């Protein structure tokens with residue numbers, strides 16, 4: 001087989017949508033699997049709606065996901081000459097014709113057809129049979145024209161084998177003579193897209209199901225341009241659990257890839273989630289490494305019915321599809337800690353928590369701490385927020401444990417400074433899990449209070465949190481001096 005060439009051609013009229021990202025991912029997976037190429041083409045011919053900001057956002061989003069390209073970005077507007085040349089070629093070969101019907105005429109005909117309950121409300125072919133003289137006459141009179149494609153008038157069908165949807169066919173009679181060039185001379189998207197795919201030698205066109213109606217027309221354009229057909233594949237749309245198309249207007253930021261970047265997602269976790277949104281290898285495997293997914297992916301196992309994105313409005317525990325969150329948690333807990341260290345660094349820098357020594361002398365401590373605290377976290381953001389006490393002194397103590405573990409036990413005001421002194425008496429070698437635990441428990445016994453009172457109070461004071469890893473593991477990481485300081489500050493809570 002010759003080299004596979006796939007493409008991702010977003011229209012830069014908004015943010016990178018998770019549905020778009022899934023399309024990019026599937027194309028990328030197949031290109032990687034087959035040792036082929038993936039091309040990024042920005043379809044910016046709608047100059048009124050295309051923005052630089054959107055182009056930047058799309059490219060950044062793909063970069064963040066790790067979906068890399070072998071060629072591009074190409075910009076569709078740079079190839080206008082190709083689009084016009086193709087239109088000219090079609091005109092010369094007689095595959096298209098000039099249509100002089102005005103908007104008003106077309107609208108009146110359409111309304112009449114609807115009123116007469118005529119199922120054929122498409123273009124009626126008025127200009128298809130104009131003679132050369134008639135065309136010349138209209139042009140001489142300065143009447144503007146569009147170019148329409150001559151859909152065969154014969155009985156047959158246009159068809160192709162869809163990689164995902166199977167055989168797709170429609171009778172010619174169901175397709176009207178469609179426009180490929182506007183009256184202002186601008187080729188329509190339908191044509192530009194085909195011309196670019198031919199020039200870029202695309203072998204597989206894999207895109208959303210919403211393009212399926214275009215595809216039958218495009219198949220005819222390929223034939224008329226004498227170009228071989230690529231394989232087409234149309235992916236079912238992504239709907240919410242109420243079967244509505246997911247959109248920023250109704251679902252908010254969660255449909256944008258940027259949201260996941262900002263909310264502490266691990267890029268591969270989102271890819272893994274998107275891969276399974278409408279595709280499975282036929283077993284119940286959930287977690288795929290990049291290499292495994294590239295190997296396992298296939299178009300014919302994409303579900304033909306819509307993918308469901310579980311959206312729960314106003315439920316902060318599930319700020320996005322719970323499956324996506326649990327996917328993120330999985331990677332957060334199992335990824336090599338060095339990689340987590342890299343990913344977290346950006347947030348640490350933004351939150352004034354980053355110290356250069358975490359990449360140098362204290363790297364081991366930094367990674368060990370991340371490793372200890374990651375167990376209960378959901379996103380990368382949690383390290384700088386819930387984990388702040390490990391890295392800085394300006395952490396906040398959560399209200400619930402503050403009330404329950406500190407304010408309710410006034411005795412701690414006296415006990416903690418004493419405990420601090422006992423800890424202070426330990427040499428650095430004696431500062432061990434066993435020793436610190438033994439001292440805390442013996443002290444509780446001496447006082448005649450439950451060890452939990454001392455332990456929970458200490459956890460709250462030292463980390464600001466109600467729960468977390470084993471307290472004495474925590475003490476080791478926070479270090480003797482800081483633990484002592486924090487215990488001695490206990491009375492500030494009662495002020």
Ligand code: GLU
Nearest residue numbers: 009010011043193207211
């Ligand atoms: N520019 C089109 C879109 O963003 C892509 C169409 C295609 O993949 O052919 O929907």
